[in-house]
Amino acid sequence: MERRECDILIIGSGIAGMSAAIHASHLSKGKLRVCLVSKLHAMRSHSVSAEGGISGVLYGSENNDSPDMHAYDTVKGSDFLADQDAVEILVKNAPKEIEFFDHIGVPWSRTGKGSISQRPFGGMTIPRTAFAADKTGFFMMRALYDELLSYGNVEILHEHYVTSMLVKRGKFICAYAVNLADRSGKVLSAKSCIIATGGYGRIFNFTTTAHSSTGDGVALAYNSGLPLKDMEFIQFHPTALVPTGVLITEAARGEGGYLLNAKGERFMERYAKSKMELAPRDIVSRSIITEIQAGRGILHEESGLSHVLLDLRHLDPEVIDEKLPMVKELTMKNINVDPHNEPIPVRPGAHYTMGGIHVDVHGRVFLDEKRSVAGLWSAGESACVSVHGANRLGSNSLSECAVWGRITGTEAARHAMSAGQNSALDAKSIGDFYGEEDEKIYELLNGSGSVNPYKLRDEMHGIMEKHMYVYRKVGGMKEAKKRLAKLYSMSKSICIEDKSTVYNTNFRDALEIKSLIALAYVATSCALERKESRGAHAVVEHSERDDRKWLKHTIAVKRGDSVGMYYSQVSITKWKPEKRVY
C-alpha cells in the first residue's frame, strides 16, 4: 500500500485550490506539508478559461462605489437566495484578493494613471470588474502556479484522480488517488482536506466549460454521504459561441456589444429596459431563448442550433484589440469570423453551477443538518456557500475562489497545526479503505460490465439539453428524472475497453461519467421539487418566484440509489427580498 501522509490535502488546482495552498503555506511559514492533487497538470485547471474579470470595490471613493453596493447587486442578482452573511464576507475581502494578485504578478489592464482598470459587468451598477485583457482567469492561474513553486513544502501531484474519500466518526481521514501515469493507487491521509474541484457544467453537452469540469469533488462528497446544496441552479451563459460552445466573455457586452435578433433588433429592450445587454445572465439567457422560440432566431445550418447575434462592429477597433483580444482570437480560430466586420453567432450554454457541496461561511463542509465534518472544507465552484444563490453575477466567481481559497487555506492550516496525530483506529480504517478501493478499481477494469461510458454520457446530454435547459417544464423534468435514474443504475456496469496501465483516459473518462450522471440525477431531482421560478431555475408552470414557500436552500443527500432532500434557511442580514427588475 502506497501511503502519503501530509498535513493538508488539497484536491483540485484551480484558483481556489492553489490560493488555499499558498495561504496555508504562508501562514505556517512553509512548515506544513501541503499536498496539492490535480487530475490535470495543475496549471491547466478550468479557472484558466475565466475571461472577463474579477469583481471588487477598489477605488470606491473615486467612483462612488462601496462594498454594500457590491453586496446589494450580488444579492439582487442571486434572486435573493444568496446567504447575505456570506455575501458580506465576499465583498469585504475581494479587494484584498485583487491586491494580492497584483503582488504576485497578474498583468492587470491599467488606466492612464497606472491604477487597475475596471469594466462594467452584468447586474453590477458600477464598473467594478478588474481585468487583465480578457484572459483574467488564465493570468491569475499562472501567477498562482508560479508563486506556488516558491514553496518547498508543497508537493504537487499532477494527473492524479481522487476516486474516493474516507470520512469516519465525523472526521476526514484520507482520500484514495489514482496516478494517471501508471494507474497506481495511493492513499493520501491528512489532518485537513480542502475540496476545490470546480463545477459540473459537463452534465450538458453545449457548454462553455472545459472537458474536465465534471464535478468530481461534488460527487466525491455526495458518495461519502455528505449533503449538497442548491444543485438545481445551473447558469447558462448568454453568449456561448455557436457551434462549438466556447465562451465569448460578458466583457464583450460590458465594453458595449449589442445582442441582435434575426430582425436586427436590440431585443433586450423588451426584457430589461434599463440594463439592456448588461442584465444578469439568467435574464439575458431567457430573453434569447424567448426570441428564438418566437421565431426571431437564426438557424445555424451545420449544427442545427438556433442563435442570436453578438454585435461588436460599432466598437472602437482598439477596444476589441486591447481589451477583448481573446474574443477575436476565438472567433477567428473557431469559426473564421472577425468581430470587427461580422457579428458573432451565440446562444446560451451551460456555464456555471451555483450548487455544490453544502458548506458554511468558513467553507466547512456540513456533515448533517447542524454539525460539520472535522478537517474538511470546500471552496470555489465545487462549494455552495452560498454567495451566488439562484444566479451568479459575472466576475463574482473569481472573487469567490480567491476569497474562500484564502479562508479555507487559513482554516485548514490552523486546524492542521493544532490537530494531533492520527489514532491507531484511523490507521486500521485506512488499511481497510485502501483494500476496498483497490478492489473497486480492479472490478471496474476487469468486471463483467458491458455499458459503453460514452454512450451513457451522450444519452445524459440528450436528456439534460432537452429538459433541464433555460426553461424547464414539470413533465419534462419528471421524464428526465426517470430516465436519469435508469442511466444511474446502468453506470454501475460500465465497461472499460482500454486495459492499459499507462495514461488510461478511458478509465478516467468512465470515472468522470459516473460522477456526471450522479450529479445530473441529483440536479434534476432537486429541480423537480422546486415549484417556483427563481434565478436560473425557470419553470414554465410556476413562472413566479414564491418567497413564502421557497425562499430556502435545497439540501440533497444520497439515500441508497435515490436522493433525500431537506431545506435550510437563507441568511438575510440587510436586504429584504423585493421584486427583481432591471
Added chain:
Amino acid sequence: MTNRIWVFMTYGSIVGIPAMASLFVLAHYLFPGIAYVFEALLALALITNFITGMREIYIVSKPIPDKLVVEPVSHVPAEATQRGQGKAVNIVISRFNPDRGIIEKKEYSVAADKYTSVLSALIKVKNYQDNTLSIRYSCGMGICGSCGMNVNGRPSLACETNLLKSAENGKVEVSPMLAHPVMKDLVTNFDDFFEKHKAVSPHIYKEDAGEKYGHGGISRQSREDLVKFLPFSYCIMCGLCLDACPVENTNPNFAGPQALSQVYRYAEDSRDGKGEKRIEMVNSKDGIWGCEFAGACSEVCPKGVDPASAIQLLKAKKIGQMLDPNYCQGEKSGADGI
C-alpha cells in the same frame, strides 16, 4: 525527419533578420553614446550564432529513437457510429504503444465540417471508434495548454487547428511531440519541462515578503511598463516551443525557450525586486548562450509569445551589463536567493 531540419532553417532566417534589426534599434535607444560598439558586438554575436546554429541544424535533429520502430499503417474503417455530416477525413495517428515501446500508425476516418478542430476529431475517434486512444486535453479553447502535438509534422495545439484546412488529399497526420518523453499514444511526459520552468524562479520577488502578503497596496504600473512584459506572460506552458527547438532536441540540459522567456517576463515586470540579477541565473551555455536563434520556438508558439526575441533581449541585456564601465565580474551575484 529531414523535413524538420529544413523547417528550422527557414524559420531562423524569417525570424532572425527582423529581430536583429530591431535589436539594433533598441541598442540606439538604450545606449546612445556607445551604440556603435554595441552594434558591432551584437552583430558579431548574432552572426556567429547564425552560422553555428545552421551548422548544428544540418548535423543533428531529433530522430525517432531507434527502439521506436514505426509500424505500417493499419486501416480502421469508418464506422456507422460517426456523428454529424460533412466530409470524410482520414486521420493517421502515430500512437506510441508503451507495452511494446514502438510507435504504431493507425488510420481512422471521421466526418468533419468547416468547424471541426483536430482535437474534436480525435475525441470523436476516441469516443466512437477506439476507446483506447489516449489524448491529453481540457479547455478546448486554446488556453489550458494540454493538447500540444504535431499536426502534419508541425507542433500545434490540436484544439486550435482546423481539420479540413490541415487535410492534404483528405488526410491529416498526427503524432506526439518528441522533445518530451512519450508516454502513450499522443501523450507526453512534462516532468522535465516543469522542472526547467521551476528552475528559473518564475515568481515576483520582493525583499520583504510581508509586502506581498500584507497590505502593500495596489501598485502603480504604467501602460508602458505593462507592455514590456505582457507579451511574454501569455505563455500557456504547452511545450510546443521545446518540441520545435533544435537546441533542445540535441542538448537536454538547455533551459529551453519556455523557461528563458519567463526569465525575461519576470525581469521586465516593474513589480519585481530582483531585476537584472535574474539574468545571472541563465548566463551560461545551457542558458541564454545555448540559444542558436533558429526562431522555431516563436514560429510555433500558438500564443505569440516570441521566446526567441526574449532570449536575444536577455543576451543584449547581458552584453549591455558587460559594456557598463562599472561592471565587474567579481561583483556579480549568482542566482542564489531568488
